[in-house]
Amino acid sequence: MRHSARIADRTALEDSRWRLTYDVKFKATGSRTEVRLALPLGSDHIRIEEENATNPKLTEDTRRLVPSGTRELVVATNQLGDYQVTSEFVLRLRPRGGFGETPLAGLSGDVRARYTAEVRTIFPTRNSDVQALLNQAKEVSGESRGAILQWIFEHCSRDLKPAPANANDTVLGALRDQTATPLGRARLMVTLCRAADFPARLVTGFELRQQDQLTPHTWVEVFSEGVWLPFDPVYGHARRMPNEFVAARRDGEQIVRTPRAAMAEAIETKYSIVRLGPSNAVINRAKPRPSQVFNLTRLPVEMHEVLKLLLLLPFGALITAFFRNIVGIPTFGTFAPALFAVSFIYADWGSGLMILAVVFAAGLIGRAIVGRLQLLMVPRLSIILTVIILCVVFGVSALDYLNLTPSANAVLLPLVIVTVLIERFYVTTEEDGIGYSLQLIAGTIAVGAVCFTILSWKEVGDLILVYPEIHLITVALFIAIGRYAGYRIVELWRFRDLVKAQDA
Structure with a gap:
């Protein structure tokens, strides 16, 4: 009991709590309008403690997508008009140790085929320029698949110059100009990995730091060595993301999306995050108690x-x-x-x-x-x-x-x-x-x-x-x-x- 109490006191001092807020405005223009919000996902260092979505005029349904594991909040309406959805999430960050969750391992044939497939408009794996760059990676790295993966990551992370903010995010544009936006770097890495027969996907989430105008961040997950390994060609993180990053949508680059037939227009999104105060246990930790005699x-x-x-x-x-x-x-x-x-x-x-x-x-x-x-x-x-x-x-x-x-x-x-x-x-x-x-x-x-x-x-x-x-x-x-x-x-x-x- 005392050991558990000591662990609880230590984790209470080390853990931090954050409130992540989605503000989504949209206009319903048809008989059935849907907007889908990717909810933050728990990890070994992040636990979702509370979830709230407020808009009584909308119907709500939570779904988990297969095979990515993304959780979506689907809000829908049959009435025309302007709507606003506010979703709040309280996240607990544990910098050391963890909550004991382990990454999923193993891919079925269908899932592997999904994450190695070509998407011509986003991941043009069969493009001649992509194949030429992949051949260059194989010549430099030899037959080692680990070395090829590392070469791809270093090329997308270090060899491309930053592109202007208004530049396009396409893979072919990055290959042509040797410049890339943050999203372009992630797309290029997924394209090269899939061309090299590595299952790869985009992951979009947030960094837990206090800011009123929070911008989603996109990185890459590659299935290698039996697990999904994260790579961030923008910040240079390889095989492990910092504990402060929380994923929201796997296999996608948008936190909020709407199906083409959903008839939603003028979607405006705003994300913010605020650090919450410590718990009462931390605040009252110095208060004298008889049990302190044993400490x-x-x-x-x-x-x-x-x-x-x-x-x-x-x-x-x-x-x-x-x-x-x-x-x-x-x-x-x-x-x-x-x-x-x-x-x-x-x-x-x-x-x-x-x-x-x-x-x-x-x-x-x-x-x-x-x-x-x-x-x-x-x-x-x-x-x-x-x-x-x-x-x-x-x-x-x-x-x-x-x-x-x-x-x-x-x-x-x-x-x-x-x-x-x-x-x-x-x-x-x-x-x-x-x-x-x-x-x-x-x-x-x-x-x-x-x-x-x-x-x-x-x-x-x-x-x-x-x-x-x-x-x-x-x-x-x-x-x-x-x-x-x-x-x-x-x-x-x-x-x-x-x-x-x-x-x-």
């Missing part, structure tokens, strides 16, 4: 390192419990390996090892000397701590003299840990012998190394800071380990001779 990332950044350090300790204890109760490796206590590991995670491990060596040597020597005085435990530990502190202070001073000043984390944690462990080492030596004490030290170092290897991953610290309730799972694992009553892995190895004898 540790809201605390000052300088506290994050300390919190990560504390939250990593249960993981270290879990690793130690696993090695002690399941594997069978003894250590000095439960927390000693974890504390050793954590003390070097957020410190300079090189200088930390030097400080640890100084502390350990000073502690052993000090304990050997103080042990002869036959003192009680508390004064004895205090003397050892004093000796260790003096050695550490002068050791830090010596490192600073050598320009190797250690951090505070590299000094304090080993200081506290080793002081206690040295006392436990001597007590264990007196009670169980030097061999067992060295075995405990080896186990502590080995398990501490494993803890350091796992806990030093930055992702672990970041994850536990964001979701500290993961330690509820840690507690469950502790319960599972605590109920384990089987053989330890080390015991299986120790008693292997008995197993062999029993089998014999």
Whole structure:
């Protein structure tokens, strides 16, 4: 639940909402008048949240065209007169991630034939000039279809000069004059692709940016590698359009059109787009809520390192419990390996090892000397701590003299840990012998190394800071380990001779 809430907060901050408006005016001059509006299409980064069309005098019907997938709003009337249709759409743009929609793949034979066919007035694929340019592409690119497609795109995008605004949009005019309008570039690319047996079509849509006079933009989609790949010879986008572009009509270059027999005249279209304000969740995000107590990332950044350090300790204890109760490796206590590991995670491990060596040597020597005085435990530990502190202070001073000043984390944690462990080492030596004490030290170092290897991953610290309730799972694992009553892995190895004898 918290993860979903965090994702929702992040997407609410990143998403933007836009209102796209169509204003269409037309004059009905016959018994049946139709005007068809191409509606914006959702994509992996754009979702259509609201749609509204207002004109009670007109009948409305929404259709989806096959095979392009274009959605059309068909408005019709049987009455003569002037009419106006206003359609509004609220679009949500998600710049990162996406809504999970995938492009359609696969073309049937009829669909392929449709998008490779010649349309003499728009896509004259059999024209001699078109074929000559296609032969030039094949000579330069060889037999690679991907290289041919890239050559066609670069030619339509870079080799043609911009045409004047009043120039015609025909393919033959672009080939003749070596200039092209934006629509002419798109038409030429579709023509060359179809001539090279690439299924291709025009796509018309909008760029989501705030403007009162919005002009539709046309680009190209080519079916290659099992998907429809977008190419924009005007802005130079290849194989992927920016997330801010929303398609409206596939296989066409007009947002609003009318059938020839529909008897509509004097069609005027106006498009506008306005960015909407953020949602209430974004506006009220900074409002104090009791649930924010569980969000540790809201605390000052300088506290994050300390919190990560504390939250990593249960993981270290879990690793130690696993090695002690399941594997069978003894250590000095439960927390000693974890504390050793954590003390070097957020410190300079090189200088930390030097400080640890100084502390350990000073502690052993000090304990050997103080042990002869036959003192009680508390004064004895205090003397050892004093000796260790003096050695550490002068050791830090010596490192600073050598320009190797250690951090505070590299000094304090080993200081506290080793002081206690040295006392436990001597007590264990007196009670169980030097061999067992060295075995405990080896186990502590080995398990501490494993803890350091796992806990030093930055992702672990970041994850536990964001979701500290993961330690509820840690507690469950502790319960599972605590109920384990089987053989330890080390015991299986120790008693292997008995197993062999029993089998014999």
